[in-house]
Structures are given as structure tokens and as C-alpha cells.
Amino acid sequence: MSVCVACQKPLEVELEPEDYDEDVQMGGSSSGKAPAAVPETVPDDVHLNCGCHFHWDCLLEAYQITECPSCGKNIASTSATGTQQVLCTLNNEGGLQENLDILPLLTEESYLKAYxxxxxxxxxxxxxxxxxxxxxxxxxxxxxxxSDEDEDEDEExxxxxxxxxxxxxxxxxxxxxxxxxxxxxxxxxxxxxxxxxxxxxxxxxxxxxxxxxxxxxxxxxxxxxxxxxxxxxxxxxxxxxxxxxxxxxxxxxxxxxxxxxxxxxxxxxxxx
Structure with missing residues (x-):
């Protein structure tokens, strides 16, 4: 299995406990205690056209506008309408999407990182x-x-x-x-x-x-x-x-x- 080139970890992400199926968490046992929830994972794989694989968050952390932050190859291309695009194969909990242009998302996240x-x-x-x-x-x-959340207003x-x-x-x-x-x-x-x-x-x-x-x-x-x-x-x-x-x-x-x-x-x- 391929790993993320940035963190060298498997291309999957573990769901937070609150996202687990309630039936699993609330199920009974002979001891009267709820069984420990089995960690559930989903794919988290951004496969760039240069061949490198990233977790989505790892890519955002290291993203450079037109170059792969790992191998340095140009990952941008020109669409049929003449606009710049960054195509990838994205596999996450929403399923597999091929030839997906992630440039708008990358641009947005890069801007928010700066501002x-x-x-x-x-x-x-x-x-x-x-x-x-x-x-x-x-x-x-x-x-x-x-609500009770008002107590944490100063901290927030x-x-x-x-x-x-x-x-x-x-x-x-x-x-x-x-x-x-x-x-x-x-x-x-x-x-x-x-x-x-x-x-x-x-x-x-x-x-x-x-x-x-x-x-x-x-x-x-x-x-x-x-x-x-x-x-x-x-x-x-x-x-x-x-x-x-x-x-x-x-x-x-x-x-x-x-x-x-x-x-x-x-x-x-x-x-x-």
C-alpha cells in the first residue's frame, strides 16, 4: 500500500469516536459494559499527476502553487477553456474521483493560511x-x-x-x-x-x-x-x-x- 510522501503514513484517516456507528458504541456485552469501539478508517489519498501521494491535510501544509512539494515536478496543466488546473485522483470517504481539479480548493486554503x-x-x-x-x-x-458554552466565551x-x-x-x-x-x-x-x-x-x-x-x-x-x-x-x-x-x-x-x-x-x- 502506498504511503503519504510527506508523513510516510498509510493513506487513510481514522474517524473521530463520535463518528462511529452508535450501534457499535452502545451495544451490550456479558459484562454489562459497552464493547470498545473498533477504530474505523476511510481513504485519504490525493494522487497527483506527478505520481506522488499525499494526505489532503499534508498536501495543504506543504502546497506550492504549481509544483509538487515532494518531487518538485510541475503539477499544473491547461484546461480546454485555457484556464490553469491541477488534476488529481482523489480517494476519500466520498469515493474515488478521477481527473478532479483541486486548484480552486488549494488556492482557497493557501489564501486562508496566509490571511x-x-x-x-x-x-x-x-x-x-x-x-x-x-x-x-x-x-x-x-x-x-x-447555553453552558457561555462559560467558555473568554477562552474561545x-x-x-x-x-x-x-x-x-x-x-x-x-x-x-x-x-x-x-x-x-x-x-x-x-x-x-x-x-x-x-x-x-x-x-x-x-x-x-x-x-x-x-x-x-x-x-x-x-x-x-x-x-x-x-x-x-x-x-x-x-x-x-x-x-x-x-x-x-x-x-x-x-x-x-x-x-x-x-x-x-x-x-x-x-x-x-
Whole structure:
């Protein structure tokens, strides 16, 4: 069996105890005690086109943009569309995937390694891309629960500071632009995902769009979630933000079409 060239360990990873099958952990025995859970492993093999094998985390730790961190060979190639790619064969708990381009993931992780303080902003932007309203609202609300975890608040804040991922303000989340993704804003991302629900939320919180332009349902939902518009006049209007190609969210809407064709394009909702 091949081993990871970085750590020389088998190309597998042991699942955490909480991931084991509950039936195994809770099963009875003649002694009345639960039997010891047998460690379960799953594949963890990134086979690069140079022939080297890595664990995923080992590759991230040693990753260099176009070269294998072990043998030094060029692992990048050009796709049919002319863009750079890094193809590999990935075998993990999700199954075997051949000719998988992992360059976007490697680029993301490398960026976060260099700028860990942007991790929360990037997570917020990804939720906008996915149209995940629940996750977006959760990030904006923060953790206001009165659970026992509150006892560890100071310790968790210290850990966040140490990792460079301390909490960022709502304004920073709402107006973040992706430096490795064509400088897209959350509104660009929501438009690309054709998520009107996310777009309305971003317009409510990060634009100067007159409140009379919003459907009553938007206010009802925002009130139910405990979200209100603050002062926006002295802040950048998210509708004015342009990506690296000079496009506003409305320009993207014109390209995407779909849900934006009626009542959005040319009305001032997506561009000032």
C-alpha cells in the first residue's frame, strides 16, 4: 500500500469516536459494559499527476502553487477553456474521483493560511454563493444563546485571536469582496446563485434602496429573524460595488437572466 510522501503514513484517516456507528458504541456485552469501539478508517489519498501521494491535510501544509512539494515536478496543466488546473485522483470517504481539479480548493486554503483573519468573511461569501439564507442569518446574528458554552466565551475568544479568526463586524461581512474570486461581493454571489431571498436581505442591510421598494414579506421575515436596517448613508452601498471586470450585480443579473428578468434589471434594485 502506498504511503503519504510527506508523513510516510498509510493513506487513510481514522474517524473521530463520535463518528462511529452508535450501534457499535452502545451495544451490550456479558459484562454489562459497552464493547470498545473498533477504530474505523476511510481513504485519504490525493494522487497527483506527478505520481506522488499525499494526505489532503499534508498536501495543504506543504502546497506550492504549481509544483509538487515532494518531487518538485510541475503539477499544473491547461484546461480546454485555457484556464490553469491541477488534476488529481482523489480517494476519500466520498469515493474515488478521477481527473478532479483541486486548484480552486488549494488556492482557497493557501489564501486562508496566509490571511486567516478573512476566514469568516469568506465563509459568509460562500453562503451567499450557495443561497444558504439560514447560514447567512446565523452569521449575522452571532451566537446569542444562554447555553453552558457561555462559560467558555473568554477562552474561545482567546483561541480565535490566536488563530487570527477573531470576530469581524457585520459591515465587514456584508461588504466583503473576494480577492481570489474576481472581487465579487455577496450581492454578486446571490445574483449568480439566483437567490432573491439573499439579495433582498443584502439590499436591506447594506444598501440605501428606499424602504418603500421592499415587499412587505421582506420586512416580516426580517422582523421574525430580529434583523433591522441600521444607518447606511455613510457606508458603501453594496449596489455600487464592482467586481474585477468592472461589473455591478445588475450587470451579472443581465448575463444570468432567470429570476432577474422581471422587476429587477433597470429598476435600481441591483445598481445605483
Amino acid at each position: 486567516p483573519n478573512e476566514r469568516k468573511c469568506r465563509a459568509f461569501l460562500e453562503f451567499c454563493r450557495e443561497g444558504d439564507m439560514q447560514a447567512i442569518v446565523g452569521m449575522l446574528q452571532g451566537d446569542n444563546s444562554d 475568544m482567546a483561541d480565535d485571536d490566536a488563530e487570527g479568526t477573531a470576530d469581524v463586524g457585520i459591515d465587514a461581512l456584508l461588504r466583503y469582496q473576494d480577492p481570489i474570486g474576481d472581487m465579487q461581493s455577496g450581492l454578486h454571489a446571490a445574483v449568480q446563485a439566483q437567490s432573491r431571498e439573499v439579495a433582498w436581505l443584502l439590499l436591506l442591510l447594506a444598501s440605501n434602496l428606499p424602504l418603500l421598494e421592499f415587499p412587505p414579506e421582506v420586512f416580516q421575515e426580517a422582523e421574525a429573524l430580529g434583523i433591522m436596517r441600521g444607518l447606511t448613508e455613510d457606508k458603501t452601498d453594496i449596489r455600487s460595488m464592482r467586481d474585477a471586470n468592472g461589473k455591478t450585480a445588475e450587470d451579472v443579473a443581465r448575463e444570468v437572466g432567470g429570476v432577474w428578468v422581471t422587476g429587477w434589471i433597470g429598476t435600481g434594485k441591483l445598481a445605483i
